[in-house]
Amino acid sequence: AEDMLTVRESIREMTDRLAARGDQYARAASLQARVLRGEETDTQPLLLSAQLDLSRYPDFSPKETHYDPEKMLCQQLRAALCAAEGGREAVPSVRPNMGCGIVHALFGLTQQLFDDKMPWLQEHLDRDRIMALEPGELTVTPEFQMALTHIEYMADALKGTGVLVYPVDIQGAIDTAHLLMGDDMFYELYDDEEYMDHAIALSEAAIILAMDECMKRIPASDTTVSHYSAFALPRDKGAIKLSEDTTTLISREHIRRYAAPALHRLLSHYGGGYVHFCGKNEHLFDAVLDEPLCLGVNFGNPDMQDMDEALRRLASSRKCLMGPASVKTEIAKPYFSKVLRNSYSDCRFWCLLQYSCAPDQVEAVSRLWDDAAASHRDRVK
Secondary structure: OOOOOOHHHHHHHHHHHHHOOHHHHHHHHHHHHHHHOOOOOOOOOOEEEEOOOOOOOOOOOHHHHOOOHHHHHHHHHHHHHHHHOOOOOOOOEEOOOOOOOHHHHHHOOOOEOOOOOOOEOOOOOOHHHHHHOOHHHOOOOHHHHHHHHHHHHHHHHOOOOOOEEOOOOOEOHHHHHHHHHOOOHHHHHHHOHHHHHHHHHHHHHHHHHHHHHHHHHOOOOOOEEEEOOOEEEEHHHOOEEEEOOHHHHOOHHHHHHHHHHHHHHHHHHHOOEEEEEOOOOHHHHHHHHHOOOEEEEEEOOHHHOOHHHHHHHHHHOOOEEEEOOOOOOOOHHHHHHHHHHHOEEOOEEOEEEEEEEOHHHHHHHHHHHHHHHHHHHHHHO
């Protein structure tokens, strides 16, 4: 496009646009916190994102942003701006988007970078090296330091805008062990408990080291920790997001033996958090619902779930849906009514729904959501 801006011009223009709405984000975070604490609210949050035309801002590949703080920030601001101009309770935030294997830099492993997809870890440690390594020996490497450099740059660039910085992609203990060990892990689950326990202990240590180093550099992380340019977790309810994608591939026995205890230990360390998983595994969902420190679930594939039932089970467990309830933008009013109806329990909506629409639909969608929430509250009184 002829009016395409440079990286620095884009950062300046987007941060100015974001700063103009700064008061909105604090109110949004406060309302999310009340929902996550199970408190009564006058209005129900909707994490609405506007599908903006961003063609005047350059668009970079993961390979181009990995080692370039300016390009990384420019790329991340795109989603933050969409969240802000949704005008509702999505809290805009940015992070070093360096792939799900960035934590493994703490083991000396480096991901392969691509122009057309996210980085991926194609090297692993063998059994002898894993067994010889102790959790206390992990240290920040130059590769992981790059992630921390991104955070420091972002925090400085966004000072005064109200836009938050969030941690690198943190996987759960099973996912982290899988990337550390490779696919041999699926055999070791059956063959060698001692090895699995050690790999999981290493994984937990790496997760905590990575998260703690990020938190040290994220402004106000003692009060709020954001995620995915949408969520804002109050620190008194937790901080961490744990991805359990590999966990969907293992048995109920191994979820109970390895995954659920590791999830509890990590959530305990941070006072709580929430879980993401792609795919479908009812035994994993059961384990998450049984975990008292889990605030909610983000479904990577809501289309694979019976969402009506999933929402009812989350609400009865006093946990929130944290994300979309559908892979497509459904007709707003009946969709909103169904989500809200199934998310209602104990006189509360247990729901932080993500939704997106065109900019010219923002006001109408917002009004439909508020009307649906008010209507349902009136019906159950």
